[in-house]
Amino acid sequence: MTRRLLDYGAGAVLLECADLAEALSLLSVVRGAVDPVTEIVPGARTLLLRLSGPLTPTDRQTLLTVEGKPVHPTPGEAITLRARYDGADLHEVARLTGLSVEGVVRAHTGQTWTVAFCGFAPGFAYLRGEHNALSVPRRPTPRTAVPTGSVGLAGPWSGVYPRRGPGGWQLIGRTETVLWDLDADPPALLQPGQQLHFVES
């Protein structure tokens, strides 16, 4: 599919790509190629471009056609996160996936997760797994307060809420691991390319 440029008010534009890989491949390319772009926020298959001024027709054409540079994440040691699988939506996830509760836990702990990109909240990483057995929709209405360390699922992603706050993902468990620490460098534990496993505690 071709990319699309979607207007997002006077100060931004959304570049929709074929998939996550294409979006990430454009990160380094777009920054230098289009003048008014001041910041790029990657998403599941998009780049949000914050703009200091309007895009010229040439800018638009560049964004739609420029070739990306494929990114190869550098997997170091995989991190292990211990989690208690007692989340508020665990049974709902079992129902939605057709797995038993134990089956949901085994599916979550049994695959390697990779950080695709960070966003949503400080220290929050979008994790891509190896298969879609745990693919579930978000909750119809987001919660206004999700407990710190909650392990969640939404669409093809898993993630851990680093801090109490709003969230719309299905909660299956909770980890004590600290994902965000201002005194650490970098402050976020999970960086793009990092691999991790969950272990039931």
Place this chain on the structure above:
Amino acid sequence: MSTLTIHATGPLALVQDLGRPGLAHLGVSPSGAADRAAHRLANRLVGNPESAATVETSLGGLVVSVDTVTWVAVAGAPTEVLLNTTPTASHTAIVLSPGDRLRITAPRTGLRSYLAVRGGLQVTPVLGSRSTDVLSGLGPAPLTGGQRLLVGTPTAALPDADRAPARPPSTVLEVTEGPRLDWFVPSAWSRLLDQVWTATAELNRVAVRLQGPALARLSDAELGSEGLVRGAVQVPASGQPLVFLSDHPVTGGYPVIAVLTERSADDAAQLRPGAQVRFRR
């Protein structure tokens, strides 16, 4: 250096500046004053750079004093400001002397006011900003009674104009089409513009949640998480739209049907529970 003493905070008093943009890769929201125009104006009235830190109050109740003669200004929601027991004006520069108490009362309309102190508030910045981000908890804790804040040294002259017109906040929010308008049924856009929406009691610096008839989507397909901006009007599966303010999450997985103009994003920061809101293209 002089000191600002907080004697009372009202429901919520926070330190704010123009935020910490450019940190989306850490998952950090831009944050900053919810009504950016009011924050900037308050600073200009006392000869501060617009980036100086102010106190953002919600529903008034802030009472402060100073230990040296200091210029201050209050801008934002139309509200009565008392110098000791005497009404003084908002949207103008006021001199506070040691022993004076300045009180920002609860506004008649609107929600937030900004107290600028000449020299700016000198709390310790976090990731380059003095703003409190209520979503992530970054930045200074909410202010409490008895707290003392250091005030910096002025860097420019006071402006020649010492009074600005107070523009009452509007509940008509101007929008352009959002990036995911095509995720909605064709009638959703006119429904967005035709309806009167009610601001719920769940509003905060992250978002104003609106109540009204559901805005229906074309399908149940999941939208992948994608970047958000201040002023984005997002519609979760419930069909009830919400308007993002300064502490919006960096990304979100629900479609954005419309985007507010900058000016209307400032007005959205003045909505209180029960406000009757309309959108206009």
